[in-house]
Amino acid sequence: MVTEHIRNFCIIAHIDHGKSTLADRLIEATGTLTKREMEAQVLDSMDLERERGITIKAQSVRLLHTAKDGKQYTLNLIDTPGHVDFSYEVSRSLAACEGALLVVDAAQGVEAQTLANVYLALEHDLEIIPVINKIDLPSADVDRVKKEIEDIIGLDASDAILASAKSGIGIQDILEAIVERIPAPEDKSDQPTRALIFDSRFDSYKGAIAYVRVKEGSLKKRDIIRMMHDQKDFEVTELGVFTPNLLPVDELTCGSVGCVAASIKNVGDCHVGDTITKADDPAAEPLPGYRKAVSMVYCGLYPTDSKDYDNLRDALEKLNLNDAALEYEPETSIALGFGFRCGFLGLLHMDVIQERLEREYNLTLITTAPSVNYKVHKTNGEILEIDNPSKLPPPTEIDFIEEPYVKATTIVPKDFVGAIMELSQDKRGEYQSMEYLDETRVSIVYHLPLGEIIYDYFDKLKSATKGYASLDYELIGYQASPMVKMDILLNGEPVDALSIIVHKDRAATRGRALAEKLKELIPRQMFEIPIQAAVGNKIVARETVKAWRKDVLAKCYGGDISRKRKLLEKQKEGKKRMKAVGSVEIPQEAFMAILKVDDK
């Protein structure tokens, strides 16, 4: 059986519970890399990932392990991103595995994030091996943690592996357990090829590279492959495995994990979740679970310095090469000038992109309030898709507006059912169903307006459930809702970049909250600045930013100009992130103020 000596697995862990260290140890113990070659924490390579403690792009590594039975096994460790924005990506990574290591800190025990990911892994029928890590900590309490694993997660922890990734304890046991307990992939090498794309990346020489798990059949160099959803064909130019550096191979056999280069010019032709088959012997059906990456959230990105427009475009182009989920097109704002309307998977995705643009491309950006895509039915029968509130036609031309709805599935320990319901109700949710998955876990399904959940739903969910909830959502369609445009006027002038589309019943509360928030964020200026929130001609909220205090240095310090200048330079630094709109200087954060307001 070709798959007999292959094991595909991932690691599930809460931040800081030692996932990266464990991965490093496994890489080291199997001699995949020598210690000298090891960068600390090989897997999280992007700075941003390290800082935020999250994995954005999945990474993979092949480990060769000679087990106690004397045979050599190929262990493929597939890393997974860890945030709801990327839950689809996580699900594809999990679908590429047969098992998972569940790493729990021996002192801290089971944490919320762990639970959410375990739920996902259970949905994919993965064999889960509990690993209790950091057992050499003075505060380690193995018995308590075992009991937690059994009580909260509902897994048998009697054969949990006791380990300390940092000290190298239990590493061999883990490797043996992977071989013994995780099932080998099913051998379907005689069937037409089906390989699951669980990630993709852009290489400037090789084009888009698909990271795949061969589920059925095999892939060889020079095969003509077909992307089953896109129905596009390519010729395989290179196959490889990750050691973790790319090692070229001639064939990816059934059950194995590797990457495929096929002169694919565009990552957009290489969708995560798509199935690769062979053009001359295609499979009948693609693998299940494919979802086209759709932008859920849109916002405007503008350079604070209009001279940076071209740089921003170049940077977006480059990021887009590696991130097909990022959409962008040019737009203009009266307040902000030239920029781009960008589409993202969710708020975190948006945040990450913005931060990468600022850090890696040295841009200073203004991000406008995020919006979803509305379908606006005009009285003349025309239907517009509007993802920018300032583009909404005047009310007299609108027959009705439809907003996108999602099916949101939340899995929580049963004690939190009430909290979820309250929160979802509050966000205009429509209850659909509830199901006990086992004695402890409940799955609740709501239909929710996407516009409500993109803001703070996930954060609220986390705090309402102490973090023990997992959330997945998918777009299910549009429903008519009484949506209105709310304008924000600063100093009497509407600022288009601050407009939002809001449910009629919530306009007043949200307007008040937003005006209050803006008052906090907009620094005092030369003159008093009235902040007004208006729906049509009706002012629903008003606040005032008082005029500045005196600010001028009188002393001349006997000709010490440099000292004076330093003070001015300091002052200037603070002003860099401001955008002058009319006569008002607006700080970057103000455009995102809507994200920081609380409805209550």
Add this chain to the structure above:
Amino acid sequence: MDSSFTPSFATTRDMGVYLHIPFCRKKCSYCDFASYEGLEAYYDDYVEALCDEIKLWASTYPESAKIPVNTIYFGGGTPTQLSLSQLEQILNTLYTYYPCDSVRELSMEANPGEIDIAYLKGLKSLGVTRLSYGVQTFDDDLLQLLRRGHNSHMAKQAITDALSVGFQSVSGDLIYALPGQTLKDIKTNVATLLNLGVSHISIYGLQLEEGTNLHKQVELGQLDLPSDDENEAMYDCMLDELKAHGFERYEISNFTNNGSYSYHNLRYWQYKEYLAFGAGAYSFYRDMRRNNEPYVVPYINRLRQNLLPIVFEETISENRAVEDFCFLALRTKWGLSEKAFKERFNESVQDIFGDEIEHLIKQGLLVATAEGWRLTRDGAKHGNYVFSQFIR
């Protein structure tokens, strides 16, 4: 006086000379300048060192000694801590090594209560044209709190004496936003000072500088400073009072009722050169800004070794010069002149700062003049903001 004066920037090159006397009878509680009390024993050595520095500069930078000196300014500390003969020794050294035939102003800082009529007459015969008194306030309790060495009576006497001796220009400094000060006190201070007949006045908001006694007292909660609102009200009140008394604001903190500008201080704002001698003194020569060792004994020692006591120097890049030129010029009533800028940098201000200027005009902080732009009253109040727009 020359009230039709408008500043000339680049036409004829001349020089200002600043002489720093870092001694005080008593160190004021708000002061963080290079000034020290209790160093009487070093006065002679210091004067000698100062003279050596002048000589050494003239020989190190012989070009500087060819430029006619236009203004001389004795600052401190308290220059009048020195005897008339010590001052004379310094001036004679300066006159020996630098061309001082066309000096239009010889200015000196002084503290009330520390000099008598005879000394004043002596100053006059040394050629001093302008006296600037650190009056600060006429409230005796506050004067004590500030550790000033005088009371209100002495201040009045000092100014009366100076005027009677016949100096061309007598100025008084006032500090506002002092602990416990009220608007009424402010009005009284201005009225009292102006009634004495000064033709020039400088106003300074109290700045808490780290390391000063006053700073410590405020930190410890022993003193309360006026709130920002009160501070601003006092500032407005002073401007109103001065205006009502016919005093023209020619620089952010400087006022005169008859064109008695402080020409030396104007050099700072007009991007003109000045040499500086003495401990902790700051100079601007060619495109270099330098400053001296601030402590007296090391300063003297350096000169004994025949070394210039410079502790820091930097070359002002052309880019920075452009910025400095603009924000400094804007401090004065003449403002930023397109023509002067063009002469100095061979570029148009509009090309460089057009957007910023337009925005500041929109905000009501700048106004266009026949020559260029100047601050509005609001612009002066928010000067730091305006100036920072000219820094990139």
